[in-house]
Amino acid sequence: EGVALHESVGSVLHIGRMQLLITRETDPCERMREVHDNLFEAMAKDWRGGVCCRVIKDGAICVGDEVEIVDVQ
Template sequence: MLNGGVLAGIARHAFPKAAMEVLDEVAVTVEGGLHGDFRGAVKPGGRGRRQVTLMERGDWQSALAELGAVAPWQERRVNLLVDGLDLPQVPGALLRIGADVVLRVTVECDPCSRMETVLPGLMAALTPDWRGGVCSRVVAGGILRLGDPITVELN
């Protein structure tokens, strides 16, 4: 175990460009990712590299500070906000959240041009050093709740 943090936020969106719904808890499955989130379902023949997305609270706050702005974290459009944890920038690293959920980091979660509609300059502010977060695939499902502990294991 490298370090630990806590789950500080949970959000999902039912379809592309839909508003983000902030939750206190959510079910997660290997087949469907976060219940009710359109990105979670693994398409036939797909790899599910973007089933669940995560970002560090500190990275979000740093990006906003650079812009002198304030915006709620869910505007980043990631599923999970983590606090007190450096997300691994290593594909294959495992994130254990709560009692049962295990996610495998797949790729960097590159900020898209939609960030510019949130705040001008936000896409660039989220680009360095994986600040936009990580994408992951569900290895083991369960229930996620705000405040769940998160630990990192590298393979």
């Protein structure tokens, strides 16, 4: 929540010590229709399927880690 994924391609997502380069949008899964008839269509708006990333720096993700998106463009 509070992250504008549609504006984040090329940015770096920091989760704790991990760093991920946001490379592109990914579509919502068709299986969402199994949960609710209109869920897929609702999620398809505003990049709600999520994003694909390339790992820049690996690491464990822990509860309570800070999350930050850094615009590197």
